[in-house]
Amino acid sequence: MQGAYDGIHAAGAEALLVVQAAPVLLTVFLRDHPLPFAAVSDPTRAAYRAFGLERATWAQMLRPRALRGYLRLMFRGWIPRLHSRGEDVMQLGGDFVLDAEGRLSYAYRSADPTDRPGVDELLRAVSASRK
């Protein structure tokens, strides 16, 4: 995480983690998983909707690619646990880059729960947003 953030920061950008959990739960998360950048809460998921992030269907949740992704994570030590109260377990995530003026320059909306872009792609997107 730090290495990836160093690359983002070196590119002159900042990062912001957005979660749907309530602020108090975010606080607990950050205590156990300190981050080198800011994190905020969107418990109404208004920002999720504004960025076009949708809810997964059960078909998306159970896609072989998604299941393989979860297995990979588990082999790396991730332990699945129940989502926190108020969170929508079907909500999909995504990654976006805004340029310095607040315009969208990159969007990656996850197609299934384990679908995320690689760090290199995000670094390229951040660099491209400065042009």
Next chain:
Amino acid sequence: MTLRAGDPVGDLTFLRPDGSAVALSSFRGRPLLLIFLRHLG
């Protein structure tokens, strides 16, 4: 309508861990990578 590259993003309000509000516009001035998680854990 789904946001597309080049579209201005409306000002959105988030909550900091301490519960105070923060506007997305307060992060302007440099490129910003927004990482939306599915859920914690």
